[in-house]
Amino acid sequence: MLEQPPTGDQQRPLADETVAERIASRAARVHILTGAVCNNNCVFCMEEDREQRYVTNSQTTDETVKWILSQHEQFEEVCFTSGEPTTNPRLHHWVKMAKAAGARCISMMTNGRALSHEKYAKRLMALGMNRFYISIHGHTKKLHEGLTRTPDCFEQTVGGLDTIARFKRFGIELHTSTVITKRNLPHMGEIYRFLRSHGVDQVVFNVMQANGRADTYFDLIFPTYTEIAAVARSFLDEQYQREQQVNAVLVDIPLCTTEGMPDINRGYVEAYVHYEHEDTHGLLTEEMLGERVGGQDGELVQIRRSDLDVNARHKRAECQTCKYESACEGVWGNYLRRRGWDEFVPVV
Template sequence: MRLPNTPHFRTLPVKRVVIFVGFSCMNDCRFCVAADKRAFPDKSTLEIKGELLDAYKGGARQVSFTGGECTARKDIFDLVAFARAQGFTSVQIQTNGRAFASIAFCKKMLRSGMTVLNPALHGHTATLHDDLTRSPGAFRQTVLGIHHMQKLTGGKLLISMNTVIVQQNYRHLPEIITFLLKFKVMHVQFAFVHAMGNARKFGKEIVPRKTDVMPYLKRALDIGRKRGVLVMAEAIPLCLMQGYEDCVSEFYIPTIEVRERGFIIPRFEDVRVNEAKVKFPSCRVCCSNGVCEGVWREYPEYYGSTEFKPLKSTKGFS
């Protein structure tokens, strides 16, 4: 078995720490995986700075701030600048993007030293995105934010877009990527919804069947590939990604240390593969079994496992 023409996460030398700064957020997405945790208090500035120092000592050179919504914190500029001063070479902001509608906010974030903007857009129209985020005006603000950041950096900032695939938007994935490409972003990821938090509450109303999604997802990936953009799909097993192995997100993820509230996961990839995801008895005879992560553990409760057929050849691998 050989891997696709992609760097596989197990071989990537980079170590990234993902810091959950707290779970406060101005959106209330229908699929938010952290919705159950909102009552927990956000971490203090001191606590986060301590985590940055620890993670750096442990070899991390990239940091990703996430939540909740990390831009909702007043100390976000201080945290970004602190991370850069410690020596982190990459400081990624995972965000709903709304705060970037303020040009003053954008300038301050750039001055603080952020290096990667990772905004989420779940629709190509205000109607779709604002309905999914349950936040009127969110689409306009996020789109304006991306526009500001592109303009302020002359298109040089690494903007990595994220779209969660759900019942309401999967038929629009080709339109969504066409819309995103207007902003000349370098990287687009489609992440299959994980049935936790609000997504768990809504169940099949929000979680689509993967085989229903695939024709639209493949069309969207084709559009991105044709434009030379790095396009990826997360949490879709290899038997559904034949011919699109170069778009499997999991092959690109570096070693990740997760700092949640009250606990640390030193190698998130181990937890993701061994606990958060699941494969099936038939996977034992699949030629991709060694590199495929399967599906989120909750998924078969909704749609079973009949969609996933063992692969017989290494077609698509090189």
């Protein structure tokens, strides 16, 4: 039997809240790494190092999950992610554990294909999962599958959207993530309207991180931030002629490039932490490693999203004069190496 979960409105932008205020007040969620296997093959996947990811993520056990869940009160959300969670046979058990631990918001980042099987999806929801982030990168089969490089996945993903949408009356939340590329950028409005017609509560347009395959195929798929912002402004201007509230957010793009865009429709992804058995990316100093010890026997290390930002994003002296300096996370180094600083102008 499905229960009415608490609302997730705290994650939706408020109309009277500035983007800087929203970023400053956001609470962290905890990610539980579910594995290294994915049944899509996205051209922009930032997790290109599958062997290392397998070493890291395959160490997640019932005991690991149990300890992480014992810390859940520190976080507003428990999210199963990395690889494709639905390929992990322990997922349902871990969701049940999260519910038993008292987690109020239990979510999953997924390509949604398995959710097209209603029995499978209903079991997840019955066990406690109440928010779904489904990745979909186009409003047509050709566009989506051209980016996922996986034949016949579009119908399954859309089927997953439709399955979850049927259960929204029980308080289930349905969000989507669309990674912006040169191919789908011109179709931002069409994608938004398509997804909303399938019951999506919030459409998130993610600007790529220039890591993994997004770095490998950078020149082929990565639009400039300026191009992305221009199309987003045009889409929003048009969409606000159609409806009073546009439930779309453009995230992970320097705020100076999106100046003039409604604050409710721009920002960064939520802060999050996850736990590894070692700092596989070498992000932490020895002192920080000592402060981040976790697990029943001290075998885990807490990695925060901000650790990646500090190591891979950059600001220049001029950024200190920008009104967004405290809220802005900077520019990816791999992006700057190719395109430089010219398009980033401080907003004063």
